[in-house]
Amino acid sequence: MWYFYNEFDNDELDNLISQINGVFCSIFMIIEFEYPSWMIGIKLREDFEEFKHAFQLSSQDEKENLADAYRKNIQIDNVCNLSVNPVSYDDLLLDASQDFMRCINVLKSIQAYLYDNLLKLKGLIEAVGTLKNYYDKFYVESVDYVCPFCGLGTMLTSKDKFREAFDHYFPRSKYPFVSLLRRNLFPICHTCNSTYKGDKNPRDYGKVFYPFSTEDNDCEPVFNIRAGVIENIEITSQYFQEEIETWNEVFGIKDRVKNFADENLNGWMSNIQEAMKNYNVDYEYAKNAEIDCCKLNKMQDNKFIKKAILEAL
Structure with a gap:
């Protein structure tokens, strides 16, 4: 979860x-x-x-x-x-x-x-x-x-x-x-x-x-991206590795999140390019600014997935 x-x-x-x-x-x-x-x-x-x-x-x-x-x-x-x-x-x-x-x-x-x-x-x-x-x-x-x-x-x-x-x-x-x-x-x-x-x-x-559960939920998606293509996704956690495997088996989570990220990757990368052009900043600055915007209300508008994608670029 x-x-x-x-x-x-x-x-x-x-x-x-x-x-x-x-x-x-x-x-x-x-x-x-x-x-x-x-x-x-x-x-x-x-x-x-x-x-x-x-x-x-x-x-x-x-x-x-x-x-x-x-x-x-x-x-x-x-x-x-x-x-x-x-x-x-x-x-x-x-x-x-x-x-x-x-x-x-x-x-x-x-x-x-x-x-x-x-x-x-x-x-x-x-x-x-x-x-x-x-x-x-x-x-x-x-x-x-x-x-x-x-x-x-x-x-x-x-x-x-x-x-x-x-x-x-x-x-x-x-x-x-x-x-x-x-x-x-x-x-x-x-x-x-x-x-x-x-x-x-x-x-x-x-x-x-x-x-x-009242435990801290540390589940995060981690993507591997090469040449602008998402090669795979893993879900990391210090505490819930066994639960993650069951979750994925029942709900098909990895494939669904990867497919969603595939559909949105180009748009998220375009946001960085637009920020570089509009604010005259370099790539790393624009990317990190986008990442920071994803940290607030991270479940809204699928920002937790966008954040993981940008961190993998």
Whole structure:
């Protein structure tokens, strides 16, 4: 990633997710509980009742495995750094009983409902807001002009009528309990989301960037240019070399950034020539002035790529 998202408060949505997770935990612990009042009369409560019934009929090992999957899969940061192995639906269904298979099928229905339908209910829209409301706040608090995965695609702003799609970093089709989980849910540009990542599972490729990391992000593109032609690109980092390899495999970053730089190289070089002519300065002075201009708001207008290109000339 070229930059990490900032974590930010969203008390209403966090409280809603906490209530949902509380229902799951109560079912796993087989204790008496009351459903939140907003669940009364909606499909979600009916599904939870069916899920609870099938869960209670499952074997003890199956119950423990599902509770373990919940504990592991919500630890997105540890799943990213390989210290926790997430549990997939396929893992859970290996040699499963009929009751447990029914339990998992209902769980899939619940997970789909949580993301696709829950925040469309009138009462919850008024209390929590829609995914568009969440996107608007996410953009203001955490988006730096462009998609952090490619650095190329501009993101729809909080003032736009529509929003970018939220990506389920670890696919909800593969893993339970990640459908409505803020740390697994963030916007990326359409090209990254639909063209490159799709339903790919980042963990299949190795260590993964944690998108909400508080570490310093030192990833930089470095180009090798000979006779005015870009020969190759590398992405350097002191801390994230393993993550960079996965990032490139999933999103095709090196080729995409190189192609963008190829398209713009002549224009960036022309800017230097114009500055030399207009301000009567030498090549190095004009080039360094252009580089300095790229250091402010570096993600805006792809300036971080332009800066790397100019430094390679």
